[in-house]
Amino acid sequence: KNEVEQSPQNLTAQEGEFITINCSYSVGISALHWLQQHPGGGIVSLFMLSSGKKKHGRLIATINIQEKHSSLHITASHPRDSAVYICAVRFSRGAQKLVFGQGTRLTINP
């Protein structure tokens, strides 16, 4: 079964800390997405990766295809980064659907 697992499920940190959220998947993929979901429920796409590393501001996403693993890092975390971060994958080149992880709830305290 094609599955996506995230860890940790919940993460609380102090402002300024370096944050790492992990995602692993069961079989080879064509693309991996990192998404952010705010308390109101809306989903924002942060990154789409198929290899290597991407950076946008304080956010960095990496993927290791051989190990079937991706990480999302947040540097100099801020309370406004508090949200649910979700990993989602497209399991094959022809597949149109995304399979989602369960999300990591991040809380950054001031």
Next chain:
Amino acid sequence: EPEVTQTPSHQVTQMGQEVILRCVPISNHLYFYWYRQILGQKVEFLVSFYNNEISEKSEIFDDQFSVERPDGSNFTLKIRSTKLEDSAMYFCASSEEVGLGAFFGQGTRLTVV
């Protein structure tokens, strides 16, 4: 910045009624999707739509559900004979090509009572 727009933001309906959830995808996008998220659970794929027909659907997307692109701008999800377990947040998404990132709407929270 272009965005996917969903209406309404919140809908309450009686069990057994039909609801239509509406979405306006980004104008040059060709692929359209519906996902749902039951409270406390993962986001789940429902259906994808391309070239005026369903291109992929999940086991959840049974005869109770249908999608339509009635006028070239709107993309709708119809749920017939709603059940309590249909209560969820429903997300519309669109993408320019299947291999590119999808843009999500803000969601419609459906509550069936």
